[in-house]
Amino acid sequence: MLNEIGMAAFEESVRSQIEEERSSRGMTESSLGKLAFPHVADARRKVQSIRKGQGAGENRKPQQLRGTDILNLCEAVGLSWKKVFDQAIKHAERVQEEARLTAIR
Numbered sequence: 001m002l003n004e005i006g007m008a009a010f011e012e013s014v015r016s017q018i019e020e021e022r023s024s025r026g027m028t029e030s031s032l033g034k035l036a037f038p039h040v041a042d043a044r045r046k047v048q049s050i051r052k053g054q055g056a057g058e059n060r061k062p063q064q065l066r067g068t069d070i071l072n073l074c075e076a077v078g079l080s081w082k083k084v085f086d087q088a089i090k091h092a093e094r095v096q097e098e099a100r101l102t103a104i105r
Helices: 004-024 029-036 043-051 067-077 081-104
Strands: none
Touching: 004 043, 004 067, 004 081, 029 043, 029 067, 043 067, 067 081
C-alpha cells in the first residue's frame, strides 16, 4: 500500500514517462491535449495543469492524476498504460522504502 510519499512518487514517475515520450516524439502540449482530451475545451491547459500545475511559487503543484487521465495520456503518446503503471509502482515502492529507512536511522 502506498502512503503519501509513495503516491507522490507514483505520479512523478507517470508524469516523467509520459513527458519523456511526448518530448521524444516532438509533440506539443496542445497536440497531446487534443489527442488525450478531445472533449475538453482547452485541452492544452488541462495538459499543462497535469504537467506543471497552476498558480505561482509554492502554490504551483501539478493536478492530481486520475486513472482515466493516465490512460488517455498514455494512449495519446503510444505508451502501454500497464507498463507505465508497473514502472511507476516499482518506483513508488522503492522511494517509499528509502524514506522509511531514512526515518528510522
